[in-house]
Amino acid sequence: MRTITNDIILAGKALEQLKTVYDPELGLNVVDLGLIYQLDFDRLSRTIFVEMTLTTRFCPMGESITAGVQQCLGNVFEAYTIDLHLTFDPPWNAGLISEEGKKQLEQ
Numbered sequence: 001m002r003t004i005t006n007d008i009i010l011a012g013k014a015l016e017q018l019k020t021v022y023d024p025e026l027g028l029n030v031v032d033l034g035l036i037y038q039l040d041f042d043r044l045s046r047t048i049f050v051e052m053t054l055t056t057r058f059c060p061m062g063e064s065i066t067a068g069v070q071q072c073l074g075n076v077f078e079a080y081t082i083d084l085h086l087t088f089d090p091p092w093n094a095g096l097i098s099e100e101g102k103k104q105l106e107q
Contacts, residue, residue, distance in 0.1 A: 003031075004038040010077075011039045014048070017076045021068040024061055028104060030069060034096025037087065041080075048073055050084040053092045062086075 005011035018036060019029045030036055030052070038051035050069065054062045070082045097105070 003036050005040060007041040010041045014039055014073060014076065017072050018069060021065065021072050023055065023059075023065055025059075026055065026105075028097070028101050030065065032098040032101030032104070033092075034098065034101075035065075035092065036069075046080045048077060048080050048082050050082060051087055052084065053087055053090075055092050057088050057091075 003011060003015060015031050015036065019031045021030045022028065023030065023033055023035075026033065033055070035054065036050070036052050038049070040049040041047075042049070050073070052066070052069065054065060059065070066084060066086065070084055073080070073082050
């Protein structure tokens with residue numbers, strides 16, 4: 001799944017930085033895992049709307065992962081507020097892992 005966005009340039013910058021946020025159980029970053037569903041930027045209100053998921057509804061590292069996403073985006077876009085929404089629709093599945101992520105898991 002590709003991340004939906006209203007600003008491809010800012011989303012590209014955000015996704016590149018989000019590759020530093022890892023799911024510690026799987027050892028893959030949130031981008032290659034396909035956890036980031038949507039990134040929209042409202043320049044007027046300086047808000048980033050993030051819609052993401054976790055690998056399971058009861059992921060024991062969920063709080064850590066979402067906090068990492070918020071902190072990462074806050075560090076890159078200092079003047080923006082991060083409005084993060086967790087969703088499980090559609091539910092995450094291994095088919096969302098990027099080709100790069102699949103290569104990393106094979107190693």
